[in-house]
Amino acid sequence: MTGSATQSCPLNVICPVVFVPGIMGSRLRNASTKQVVWDPGASSWSQAWDTIGLATSGAAAKKRMLIGGPGSSFSPGYLEVAHHRSGWRADRGRNGLLGTYLPFLDWLARDEVTRIDGCVVMIRFMVWAYPYNWTDSNRASAAGLGAVVAEAGAVASKEAERLNRQSMKPILVTHSMGGLVARGYTQLLGKASDVHGVIHGAMPTHGSPELYKRIRGGFEGATRHVLGSDQAQVTATAANMPGPLELAPNRVYKDVPGRKPWLRALDGVGNKLWELPRADPYAEIYANAVDWYRLVDRSLLDPGGNPTKAWTACLRQINKARSFHVPLENNAYHPNTRMFYGTARKTRDHVAWRPMERFAGAYPVNPVANASSGRVSLRGSNPNDPGGPKTFSRTLQMDGPKAQGDGTVQAGSGLHVNQMSVAVTDGFEHQGAYDSREARDLTRDWLVAMVKEAVA
16 A cells, blocks of 8 residues: 555545456557558448458558568568557557457446445555457566556546555456466566456466367458458468467366367267367477477468468467466466456357267278368378278368357366366347446456455
8 A cells, every 4th residue: 555645534645447348359460561450430331341441451461561561471570550640548448459448447447435344445546458469478478577567556646645644555357368467476576576466357277269160161240340250361461470270278267167178070960079278288289290280370370472481480380378377377366356258149169070970980091181161171081991991071160169168268278277267148249248237247246345345
């Protein structure tokens, strides 16, 4: 607790809050030309797409805009956050954010009155936002978060001194991938002591199988206009970016029932033929260059470029994802953490490849695979067939979502953490997590509880 006020009743407290958005929650521009490449602050989604031309762009054009032209691989300095004004200090980061977050930030900034042992405590929340380059690694984004945390704390302390109030360390409030950024900041960079606590909403704690589905089959909804609607487009964009790749399931990922394998193959009547990972998703799936179920088709990484060079660059990003994941696997959270997760929407907690034909039995062994967006055709033979091997084909597609979650992040992300995590059952959709009344009530209660901790 800082500030010049002494412990008296009533108490007046200034609490700085820093909001960390999820993937695609920040406006980005080309660092050299200053052309905005993603404008989530436009008055409508369609305006954002039309302005920058992403809605009708193919794989090559999307890669050129987000990564670079043929032969280019990911560079952390290629894109930067685009603020409407002169940097994040001008508006405390708000104008670099996805516009749909702003009503929540307005709500978050409302004053609160509570009591401690009969003493009235009046709380003023000073809210900051941290827009960041979501294409870059979460570790790099975590490094940038420190400046905003320091600024928020300093401004709150100065304001408290001016008004003869008390101030406290900042509290981080995160959405989705922003939770990974915050954990990178407090746990990997050793900055836990710089913040009083952390509140996570809809965080993909150990990754999400949706990342696999989207690289192999394309995005849906608004995101498809930016990162791509099919395998070719998403491979050329997200599969080249460390940030999105860090959303892949890590080694300790569990589905809703608590099982670790999340990629499986079924026969035509639903019998399970195999499931992965057995131990290491990076070697078995992400860095796999051979098997038909691999995450990345190297031929799609760099339209018009060199696929071998592009694959080498992609492997660097996969290794970077692994190095980010591993230190966060075992209970790597700020010691004062709260989190909520959704349960009422069908969500993938695994990906199952299923034949479109109804049959019982195995797939071809060592098949020739022909993949398209969300489907793969396998042609070959099975040496164990009665009567000898004969050539046959199977066309597979990915099953739809069946587990509990918020439509993007499955409920196991919160269920298998510990008692710090609470289920929200009102049916919020992932991007609108903080529009949920139930989620807001939890967030407000947790913020007030953390202020009470600080002044007690």
